[in-house]
Amino acid sequence: MRLSYEFSNLCGTVYRQGPLVFGPSGDVLYSAVGNRVQCFDLVRSRSFTFPFEARRNLTQIALSPDGAVLLGVDEEGHLILANVRRRVVVAHLNLKSKVTAVAFSPDGKWVAFAAGRLVQVWATPALERSFTPFALHRTFGGHGDDILCLRWSSDSLFLASGGTDLCVRIHSVHQIPGYVPASLSGHRAAVKAVFFDAADRTLYAVDRGGAVSVWELRERPDADQEAAAATAAELEAAGEAGRGEDRLGQWWELRERHYLDKGHARVTSAVMHAPSRLLVVGFSSGVFALYEMPSCNEIHTLSVSDGRIDATAVSPGGEWLAFGCAQLGQLLVWEWQAESYVLKQQGHFFAEILCLAYSPGGAIIATGGGDSKVKLWSPASGFCFVTFGEHTAPVVDLAFVPHGRALVSASLDGTVRAFDLLRYRNFQTLVTPTPVQFGCVAVDPSGEIVCAGSRDTYNVYVWNLQTAHLLETLSGHESPVSCLAFGASGSGPAPGCSRRRGRLTVRLWDFVSSSSSIEVLQHGADVLAVAFSPDGSMLAAATLDGAIALWDARDASQVASIDGRSDVAGGRSVLSKVSSKNAHGSKCFRSLCFSADGGALLAGGNSKFVCLYSVDERTLLRKYVLSNNAALDGVRMHLNSSHLTDAGPTQDLLLDADDDEAGGASAATPRSLARRSERVTRLAVRCACVRFAPDGRSWAAASTEGLLLFSLDEALNFDPTGLELETTPAAVVEAAQSGDFGRALPMALCLNEPGLLRGCWQLVPPEHIPIVAQQVPAPYLERLLRFLGGELERSTHVHAVMLWVQQLLLAHGQQLRDRPVAFEAPLRALHKGTRLRYEELGHMCNRNLFSLDFLIDQHGQPAAEAESGEQGGDESGAGTAAA
Structure with a gap:
């Protein structure tokens, strides 16, 4: 059994918070999702997630102008420096303060951070590892309150900053004798964004109230031109010319002010494309507008959603606009000239993913969440391509029909719905005579029978999928049915679980034989999950006490038991007064899945760990960590109990000072204690469902962070079996070039290098x-x-x-x-x-047929018109001759 599964991608979450950043080419977009960074390839329609993690949720990300360096800053001010091409973290830095803005200089030499009331300019570190990669250049003050935005001039010599003190300050990166940082005041609300034009002679400031102030750089009438010329001459003599000394004797003057009125909505984000003078503004009402500067003529307005637009970005070419909505977990890329969407993705908002299922071919992953949505994801691209919204309550379980052309979902709204994956529609709705809440669903191997277990009536309902008729109601349980599964045999046993007389039972039914109930499997605790092995010979059941019972499904005898309480035990909850060593009683597995060969068992539950067990040896093979995000509850192993009060942890009793939401406190008001109903609570890290891919090369986990995909890294597998002294890459190349493929291919398989294998079979x-x-x-x-x-x-x-x-x-x-x-x-x-490949060729053939039909029609119409014209001419000529 290969254990080299590594994190490969994060689906189900496309945007959480922070800015959106385009790559230098304009076809790549970077977004912060929790404590990770996700990259979207807008041309190839693919996405990937960087394997590294920050300590907490990332609030700021920035990309160097050459696209080689990626910076991420979390909520506590911890910075990570990553190499984009190699996808590894190069250095760390603790800024010891909350960072509200990060900006690289256009020449890539400097990077600026807004930390509270200060602006820190650091030299951009190199990608090579060094003992001190970061070097502080200068620190600028002068602001009376927190800074919200930063912007560099095009020559990388000046830096503009704006914040909640209603002021914009312009700093010089280098020390210039006689230069005083300009302070541009007169704004009526917190400055949300500042921009320089292409010539650096005009500055635009956008505040939250919707006012756009236009400042111009002009000569001061009271300036001493002789002193400024002398200072410039001294700098030139010292070899420090070209550092912005031409700004001496100049000042910024307010030219005009424009007001953006969008129904009293506040400005939440803004970005400007300096070459085209295009200003894009996002509002709290979900509307964004495009303006032509400096006249501020409105070009276009579009409503994205009901949630506020938290992030706005424009591509370097100015043709694509990106918008992020944290409230809905939505990410949009819009081409404003063609008025069409390039990318439109949204995860399960307001709730986490509750269930998932792989299609029989492994090309589709279906997820259901607390937002009553069923989404279909492509593991190859990482994108959601279909969303079903027919359910009106959380979707708790999913199951694919064995032929893969339909999907069945169970929901708390009392319906079991079947979706057609060819036409993408809900073609069947299965209901019961009396309304119930379903907690699980299963489909038999033939694809004709659907079973669903209820939470309130303790029954298992059986339908015919084709006719939607209720065939039978299986009773006998005395508590909610929590899980269902079909075996691989033709008889189709379906086990459910319930409590009975203090002991929990797993019941087996056979729909083929005359007897309805075959066997009752007794457990000592509540059964939370069951799973059949691929050949149907073994049944695994996870119980509330953290154990996994292995049963022989043929003779209904327990083979072994795995004690997983110590394995599933993760971090300590901030609300718990029990240490992590003594908190094993609350940890258990809630989802089980066998590997494709049946030799391994994957288990996940209320923990940050997913455990992989050997079925034959009954031992733990490996533990996979879902997330190291300290912002989630239950990640840390050791906590300080002195921070725990009767009202909860002290760090959760503080409100954010941001007043973008309606009815919030004033931005200038310091943080204060919140009411109990407004207290911020942290999500707990847990795994709701785990599933192996049918091919066994990957597995997926539905966690608090989203849909995590772990893939098998074939490059890490090295098998020295059959390895000899003459088995070398040079020998493989020599044998392949000489035509001895029967010797070259086994040696390449022994070395297991993808390049050698690819070269051998292609030759x-x-x-x-x-x-x-x-x-x-x-x-x-x-x-x-x-x-x-x-x-x-x-x-x-x-x-x-x-x-x-x-x-x-x-x-x-x-x-x-x-x-x-x-x-x-x-x-x-x-x-x-x-x-x-069959689907790709099918789509290509259909497009070619449509194109050929169109060309034939276009080619036939002129010929028909010419023929009709000739006939008309002959008739007119004959008529003239007759006359």
């Missing part, structure tokens, strides 16, 4: 593929099939890969039949890749 001529396929050693067959499954998804040589797969199946068919479990994962991977 084999098509007529030699059957011979080389027969010479593949039996121990390397599973590895080669797994590698070809990955190549089928990303390689352009689809026909060659299919030829290899065909010949391998023909040559080693008996081995595949003898060991079906060992080859189940690579065969599922091949099936997944084949389906993806």
Whole structure:
């Protein structure tokens, strides 16, 4: 069993807070999601999440002008410096204060931080590791309150800052004798954003009240021009010319002021594209507007949603606009000239993900959340492409029909709905005679029977999916049915669980035989989750006491038990007065899933850990950490109990001073104690559901942070079996170039380097593929099939890969039949890749047919018009001759 699963992507969450940043090319967008940073490729329609984590939720991110350095600052002022290309953290820094703005200089030499009332300018650190990567250049003061925005001039010599003191100050990065920082006052609300124009002669300040002040740089009538010239000459003689000495004897003068009236909505974000003088302003009402500066003519207005727009960004070319709404978890990229969306993504807002399910081919992940939505995600791209909103209550369980063309969901609204994944519609709604709340759902292997367990009537309801008729009501439980599962056998046993006489039972039903109840499996605690092995021979049940019971499903006998209380125990809750060592009683598993080969069991629950167990050895193989975000409850192992009061932790009793929400306190009012109803509570880290992918190369976890994907890193697998002294990469290349493919391919499989494998199989001529396929050693067959499954998804040589797969199946068919479990994962991977390529070719063929029909119609219309014109001319000529 391979254990090298590493974090690969975060889905279900696209924006939380902080700014949005475009890459230098304009086709990449960076967003902060919790304590991670997510990157969206807008051209290729793909996304990935950086593997590193910050200590807490990131509030500020910034990208260097060359796109090589990424800075992230969390809520406590801890900074991380990351290499974008290598996706690793290079350095850390504690700024010891809350940072409200970060900005790189246009030349990339400096980076400025707004920390409280101060502005700190640091030299941009290099990507090479060093003992002191950060060097403080200058610190600027002068503001009377917190700074909210920063903006550099185009020559990187001056820095403008604005804040809640209703003032804008312009600082010089270098020390200039006689230069006094300009203070631009007269604003009526907190300054939300400041911008320089392309020539640095005009400055725009946007406050929260919607006023846009336009300041121009002009010559001071009372300035001493001779002293300014002497100072410039001294700087030039000292070799320090070109540091902004031309600003001596000049001042900023208010030219005009414009007011943006959008129904008394406040300005929450603003950005300006200096080359085109395009100002984009987002409001608290969910409306954004485009203005042409300096005249402030309104170009366009559009309502994004009902929530406020927290972040706005414009691409370097000025054609794409990005908007982030933290209240709804929404991220939009809009092309304003064509008035079309480039990207429109939204996660499960107001609630976490409660359930997930993989499609049989592994190409789709379905999630359900507390917002009553069912979403379909593509693991390859990380994007949500379909959202079903027919439910009116939280969706608690999902199940795919075995053929993969339909999805069944259970909700607390009393309905079980079936969705067509070809037409993307709700084609069936299953209900009961009396309203109930469903807590789980399962589909039999034939795809004709659907079972759902209720929470209030303690019954299991059975429907026919085609006719939506209620076939049977299975009773016998004495408490809510918490989980259901079908075995792989044709009889289709469906276990449910309930409490009975102080002991919990798992009941097995057989729909084929005459007896309705076959066996009752007794447990000592509440059963929270059940799962069948892929072959249906074993049943795993997770109980409330943190144990996992393993049962033989054929003779209903308990085989073994795994005590996972110490394994699932994570951090300590801030509301708990019990130490983390003694808090094992509240930790348990709530979701189970077998691997594709049935040799491992994945378990997750009310903890930051997901545990992987060996079914045969009954031992813990590895623990995976879902999140290290200290802003979540239950992450830290050690806490200070002196901070815990009767009203809760002291750090949770403070209100944020931001007054963007309606009815908030004044921005100038310091933080004060909140009322009990307004106290901020932290989310607890937990895993609601875990599922293995059908191909076994990845698994997903529905957690508080979102949908976490962990993939198998094939590059880390090294098997020295069969390794000899002459097995080297040079020997592989030499054998492949000489045409000895039967020797080159096994050596490449032994070394397990993707580059060597890719080069070997691509060099084999098509007529030699059957011979080389027969010479593949039996121990390397599973590895080669797994590698070809990955190549089928990303390689352009689809026909060659299919030829290899065909010949391998023909040559080693008996081995595949003898060991079906060992080859189940690579065969599922091949099936997944084949389906993806089939769908791509199908869409391409349909587009080509439509294009050909259009060209034929366009080509036929002029010919028909010409023919009709000739006939009309002949008739008119004949008529003239007759006349």
